[in-house]
Amino acid sequence: MDNESQYSGYSYKSSHSRSSRKHRDRRDRHRSKSRDGSSRGDKSVTIQAPGEPLLDAESTRGDDRDDNWGENTTVVTGTSEHSVSNEDLTRVSKELEESSPLECKRFLGPVLGGCLGLFALVTPLAFLVLPQLLWREALEPCGTPCEGLYVSLAFKLLVLLISSWALFLRPPHATLPRFFIFRCLLMVLVFLFVASYWLFYGVRVLEPRERDYRGIVEYAASLVDALLFIQYLALVLLEVRHLQPAFCLKVVRATDGASRFYNVGHLSIQRAAVWVLDQYYSDFPVYNPALLNLPKSILSKKMSGFKVYSLDENSTNNSTSQSRAMIAAAARRRDNSHNEYYYEEAEMDRRCRKRKARLVVAVEEAFTHIKRLQDDDPAASSHKHPREVMDPREAAQAIFAPMARAMQKYLRTTRQQPYHSMESILTHLQFCITHNMTPKAFLERYVSPGPTMQYQREHGRGRQWTLVSEEPVTSALRQGLVFSLRRLDFSLVVTVQPLPFLRIGEEFIDPKSHKFVMRLQSETSV
Amino acid sequence: MSFIPGQPVTAVVQRIEIRKLRQGEHLILGFSIGGGIDQDPGQNPFSEDKSDKGIYVTRVTPEGPAEVAGLMMGDKVMQVNGWDMTMVTHDQARKRLTKKNEDVVRLLVTRKSLEQAVRHSMM
Numbered sequence: 001m002d003n004e005s006q007y008s009g010y011s012y013k014s015s016h017s018r019s020s021r022k023h024r025d026r027r028d029r030h031r032s033k034s035r036d037g038s039s040r041g042d043k044s045v046t047i048q049a050p051g052e053p054l055l056d057a058e059s060t061r062g063d064d065r066d067d068n069w070g071e072n073t074t075v076v077t078g079t080s081e082h083s084v085s086n087e088d089l090t091r092v093s094k095e096l097e098e099s100s101p102l103e104c105k106r107f108l109g110p111v112l113g114g115c116l117g118l119f120a121l122v123t124p125l126a127f128l129v130l131p132q133l134l135w136r137e138a139l140e141p142c143g144t145p146c147e148g149l150y151v152s153l154a155f156k157l158l159v160l161l162i163s164s165w166a167l168f169l170r171p172p173h174a175t176l177p178r179f180f181i182f183r184c185l186l187m188v189l190v191f192l193f194v195a196s197y198w199l200f201y202g203v204r205v206l207e208p209r210e211r212d213y214r215g216i217v218e219y220a221a222s223l224v225d226a227l228l229f230i231q232y233l234a235l236v237l238l239e240v241r242h243l244q245p246a247f248c249l250k251v252v253r254a255t256d257g258a259s260r261f262y263n264v265g266h267l268s269i270q271r272a273a274v275w276v277l278d279q280y281y282s283d284f285p286v287y288n289p290a291l292l293n294l295p296k297s298i299l300s301k302k303m304s305g306f307k308v309y310s311l312d313e314n315s316t317n318n319s320t321s322q323s324r325a326m327i328a329a330a331a332r333r334r335d336n337s338h339n340e341y342y343y344e345e346a347e348m349d350r351r352c353r354k355r356k357a358r359l360v361v362a363v364e365e366a367f368t369h370i371k372r373l374q375d376d377d378p379a380a381s382s383h384k385h386p387r388e389v390m391d392p393r394e395a396a397q398a399i400f401a402p403m404a405r406a407m408q409k410y411l412r413t414t415r416q417q418p419y420h421s422m423e424s425i426l427t428h429l430q431f432c433i434t435h436n437m438t439p440k441a442f443l444e445r446y447v448s449p450g451p452t453m454q455y456q457r458e459h460g461r462g463r464q465w466t467l468v469s470e471e472p473v474t475s476a477l478r479q480g481l482v483f484s485l486r487r488l489d490f491s492l493v494v495t496v497q498p499l500p501f502l503r504i505g506e507e508f509i510d511p512k513s514h515k516f517v518m519r520l521q522s523e524t525s526v
Numbered sequence: 527m528s529f530i531p532g533q534p535v536t537a538v539v540q541r542i543e544i545r546k547l548r549q550g551e552h553l554i555l556g557f558s559i560g561g562g563i564d565q566d567p568g569q570n571p572f573s574e575d576k577s578d579k580g581i582y583v584t585r586v587t588p589e590g591p592a593e594v595a596g597l598m599m600g601d602k603v604m605q606v607n608g609w610d611m612t613m614v615t616h617d618q619a620r621k622r623l624t625k626k627n628e629d630v631v632r633l634l635v636t637r638k639s640l641e642q643a644v645r646h647s648m649m
Binding site for chain 1: 557559564568624
């Protein structure tokens, strides 16, 4: 089947200004040729089958940047296959920064903890085995009590092993800027503990070749008991203490004001930051820089104020008053930019809704063209020409063509086109067809901006966030603390407030006390 | 016209004497009353204080004995023939007004305009 003939209605890049369109088209054609060679010059559109969006999904820059790029730069034009354009540079640098330092640092902590844990688990067995190896003949035989101790030792070790596996052996999902204090504390505790046991063992058992084997077994059993208690302490400190909510965090995205409130327990700042970021990826709508600014046509009227030049040298004190005067004059000047903003918003809404209506109709119609082949319908299936039976990918490609144009226009209106490449739309369509979804379910991904998780690609290297705070990041959360989590082009500002103390009283209502009377209002004539 | 429980009630009243009219076998006075301590005071359209449970004149039939005697809609009836009307049930009030062996009822009624008139005349 000829796949490429289906893509006729779709052009990947939208354009805002006509002058940059030429550059972009030429660049697109050259780039697509160098990539997969499937570009095709039609009369009206440029067809490109991109593999992935050009920039990182989280920090895209809008198309207005492209306008300036096309008109101002003279050195890097990107019109030949061998040049590196601006976008390529930023992408490469971003990949570099995300790759290098995280690989080793990420696994250092868990590896250390794992070694320590293994050492601690092997120690009781070593305590038991060493006397047997070294001076077996001299040992006193030890009967039933020892066997009981062996069994209990074995089970306690098993419990320790299983619970360590369940609690601690998890792939870490964040690296923190400073040491995780509780974890360090516990590792030091375990180390000191086991070391002191070994010390005593060496001095009291190995040197004088102690013959009382039962005492040695009891010694090993006491070590395992103590390890169980340390694990209990670890459980409480690392897992349980922060479960009860104590603070309310307000998280505001600095660029567009999207905000959420979360309840957390007693955490340090860095752990709270990790927790907030976990919630950020699934709660906040994705950051779309194209939606941020007022259109230039509205702002330009405000910008064109009058400039004040001061001609004498020692007029530093006059400049502030002059700037204040300028600002006051600008404020007093009658401007109708709010009117324009209002009408522009209304127009934008209307346009968006119209495009959405067209899209919904197109998708509904497209979905009526295919249906699932029923296996238990022998008469129909025997009539079907074998060539007409399609797998989901082909079915998706078959019905994509009629809705492609409407989809592209809609994405362009809502400024979402950097997030959805044609390939990703086809994959999603295939997914929906496979799972018997309705057109509305297919469209839910496009009509509202989903959380950032939806647009993530698999990244083994992780996301780089910077924690900016005035307090040391290992200090505990308290009221009035403010810290921010910065990424390259936006940041989240987090404010901490304690949850109010609740005084809950009690009022008992007797079930028999629910009684009612009619409200009377009679009028009698006399 | 509001009252404080336990304190004597003071009001400027007008004395109205109504002669009952015989209509068939009934003696009618020609007005309707509303209110009473067993009624809901909040629905009384004539009272100023919506917790006032007194007896109010809600309607006066035109050309009836009450109108002729000078009773007006919205008056609060304070006494009927010497019997107090400020703390009675609706039915008790009706009974006091419709005693078959009485031809004349002498009411003491109060209304807001009376108080204003007294205040004006004192100034």
